[in-house]
Amino acid sequence: MGLRETKAARTRDQILDVAAELFLAQGYDETTMEQIAERAEIAPSTLYRYFPSKDLLILGRLTESLQLGTVLRARPDDEPIPQVLAATLQGALDSFHDEPRFSDLRHIIDISPVPRARLWDVFMQSRAELEAELGRRMGLPADDLHVQLTARTTITIFEIVAERWWAGDHSTPRAAVLDEVLTAVDAAGIVLPAAERRLARA
Template structure:
């Protein structure tokens, strides 16, 4: 969380850029919207846009959810084994999001699945998410974050989550994402019964 006035102003500018970009993408389409148009709508210069988002794709892909999730994983009671701790952390992290944030996340997910350039950046971002989850799980367990056990565990969690996200997008958010993710992690926790 931004604490100093400068950090709060930067966070507000970043949020404004992203909100204006998503609004323009919804109105005009991703490909038809330029960085210059986003900058103008955000009342900044194009060079300022690039100080906050290295590429147009990043305005869709970047968010603050990974740090929130990682903090929630670390915060879970020490007695919880890794998978119940991750499930509880996801529930707690989703609880922090407003309905508007979830709606924005759905729109961003739709763009991530439908726009090839955004899809590539999303896939690249998954490595950062995997590293963050591995670090949090390792911190809780005392294991090395690069160990095969931690990496396999995080891979299984991500493998369960991705189809939940795909279903959420395909169903246009009909079933809440937190429920879909919890259900998917529940299958994983139960040993993947079919």
């Protein structure tokens, strides 16, 4: 990373830290972009260049960990699907920021309609990107049922691992939590809903 990129990343982190402090102290609706710019000691135009809207500020680092499609695209094309999905999950988990204020910020997101809706948009876009890239690797359309089930199961596993890691004291490596969950999935014998014709044969 060059000097320019390093400075930009430092400014971005500073903005996110200041915004988090203000959101937690005042609430989402009560905090303005002008207050954030003033506290971060930057011009409002600079703030809007980094974050065009306030909802993107409170989502900040949370949305970075949801980019599974982006992580998958960076993997070698010749990796077998099971291995590439495990590596994708690990890459997404590695992007987590060990933010001690995460739970409080997530609560603000959950009770604030605008960032909550934006988070859903980010999630849906991320899911579509994962399905598109996975379909390309599997030689199938993104809306193929096999692709959709594989992608959405992967996302569910990601959510479970993330929840378990955040609920702990963060002393257990994320890779260990992922391996524990994947091992449990292998041995789970998961019961799925049965199609009507299958029930009729039973």
